[in-house]
Amino acid sequence: MSALLEVSGVTKAFDGFRAIDNLSFTISEPELRAVIGPNGAGKTTFMDLVTGKTRPDKGTIRYGEMSTDLTQLSEARIARAGIGRKFQKPTVFEAQTVRQNLRLALKGVRGPLAVLRGRNAETARIAALAEQVGLQEALETPAGILSHGQKQWLEIGMLLAQEPRLLLVDEPAAGMTTAEREKTTAMLVEAARTRAVVVVEHDMEFVRRLGCRVTVLHEGRVLAEGSLDHVVADPEVIAVYLGREGEAA
Numbered sequence: 747m748s749a750l751l752e753v754s755g756v757t758k759a760f761d762g763f764r765a766i767d768n769l770s771f772t773i774s775e776p777e778l779r780a781v782i783g784p785n786g787a788g789k790t791t792f793m794d795l796v797t798g799k800t801r802p803d804k805g806t807i808r809y810g811e812m813s814t815d816l817t818q819l820s821e822a823r824i825a826r827a828g829i830g831r832k833f834q835k836p837t838v839f840e841a842q843t844v845r846q847n848l849r850l851a852l853k854g855v856r857g858p859l860a861v862l863r864g865r866n867a868e869t870a871r872i873a874a875l876a877e878q879v880g881l882q883e884a885l886e887t888p889a890g891i892l893s894h895g896q897k898q899w900l901e902i903g904m905l906l907a908q909e910p911r912l913l914l915v916d917e918p919a920a921g922m923t924t925a926e927r928e929k930t931t932a933m934l935v936e937a938a939r940t941r942a943v944v945v946v947e948h949d950m951e952f953v954r955r956l957g958c959r960v961t962v963l964h965e966g967r968v969l970a971e972g973s974l975d976h977v978v979a980d981p982e983v984i985a986v987y988l989g990r991e992g993e994a995a
């Protein structure tokens with residue numbers, strides 16, 4: 747395990763308000779990491795900064811062996827460097843089948859996999875991806891009639907087709923049934939065996955099942971980090987996050 751992403755002293759303010767405030771933390775490769783925190787903690791802004799959608803006012807985001815500073819790269823360059831992002835809402839091509847969606851995703855493959863040629867190799871790769879996301883029985887199904895959970899899995903499959911080194915996933919469990927959540931957990935755990943996967947999630951049960959290191963953000967900074975048991979026992983985390991959720995319940 748070595749550092750793949752190193753966020754150092756990153757600050758981003760909107761109209762004087764610091765959404766990210768001198769944020770520093772590291773993600774290893776491979777690793778599965780959960781990022782949690784109350785509304786407005788800066789989770790989305792963090793992902794926007796890593797993917798180049800937003801530029802920081804200060805700080806660096808170093809990535810890969812060459813410690814490339816992502817804050818200097820365009821969104822397209824960052825994506826080509828192997829950083830994939832899954833937004834909360836699935837964005838699959840509804841009129842296309844699962845197979846066609848996966849085929850389209852493979853067309854955008856970067857690097858050594860671009861040499862993947864011939865129908866057999868492509869068919870095998872699509873079958874493997876479909877199996878990875880539990881859609882092997884649905885290859886000829888139009889994406890539009892998949893369940894919400896299946897659409898999310900298809901999109902995860904489409905991202906995996908791009909062989910990302912770092913995959914950012916925003917609230918994958920939202921709107922899923924319990925059975926779907928369990929399958930999603932297994933999928934993310936498996937994907938993180940060979941890459942870094944960062945999951946932003948509100949659902950604590952889901953985070954518990956991921957069984958990974960957890961980073962708690964609050965007011966744009968790391969409030970606590972460690973196992974879920976460690977962070978949920980932290981008095982500051984209880985005060986700003988768990989306590990608040992408890993009140994809302």
Ligand SMILES: Nc1ncnc2c1ncn2[C@@H]1O[C@H](COP(=O)(O)OP(=O)(O)OP(=O)(O)O)[C@@H](O)[C@H]1O
Nearest residue numbers: 760761764765783784785786787788789790791792
């Ligand atoms: N483009 C923007 N302009 C102004 N303020 C912004 C902008 N983007 C984010 N913010 C503010 O920055 C803070 C952090 O927002 P962010 O969306 O990153 O939090 P979050 O942890 O993802 O919250 P949630 O869990 O609600 O999605 C919030 O107070 C938000 O209102």
